[in-house]
Amino acid sequence: MLFMTFYYRLPGIISVISLALYISFTLALFKFVGVTLTLAGIAGFVLSVGMAVDANVLIFERLKEELKSGKSLKTATEEGFIRAWSSIRDGNVSTLITCVLLILLGTSFVKGFAITLGIGILVSLFTAITVTRVLLRYVSPWFQEKGNVLFLGHESTKDKQ
Structure with a gap:
């Protein structure tokens, strides 16, 4: 989490908040x-x-790539989530399929691993796509007024014209 904060700056802080909520939701669900x-x-x-x-x-x-291509912060945020979704979905769905197989075929030791991993993956999908998006949408208007500098050194020039 420390790496996320230093490398991504404000989005890293948003990520830390999202991950803290993720851990809380997951442990509550457990x-x-x-x-x-x-x-x-x-x-x-x-x-x-x-x-x-x-x-x-x-x-x-993906958000950084969109900002580098000159898109506005609002557009870059939406496009970043859209472009990242397929990779996130594919990785998590394949992990969930593996969890189901481990639950059906594994010993009790393996089933415990698969159940906690499966629950964690489902909650992760919710927090990454919903919580992180809502938090980024919340802070984006403030950064739009400040010149679209969300990541240090990545500024969109589209909205400045």
Whole structure:
């Protein structure tokens, strides 16, 4: 999370907030469903946190690409999410398919891993696409007024004309 803050600046802070909410939602869901966190379950949870970070990295890299191409901050934000969605979806769906197979065919030790990973992936999809997007939309108008500098050194020139 420290890396995200230093490398992406404000979007990194948004990512940290989104990831904190992700961890809170996931642990609350574990409690609600009655998941017991064994060593395998903790491993599944840690892996799902890594995939949540990966989703945010994909979104922010696409956003940076859109800003570099000269798009406005608002357009770049929407296009960044659209362009990142297919990679996020494909990676998470393939992981969920693997989780289902592990639940159906695995031992109880493996099932605990698969259940926590599956729950974590589902919550990750929600927080990466919904929470991060809402937070970026919330701060974007402020940065639009300040010259579209959301990432240090990446400024869109479209709206300045």
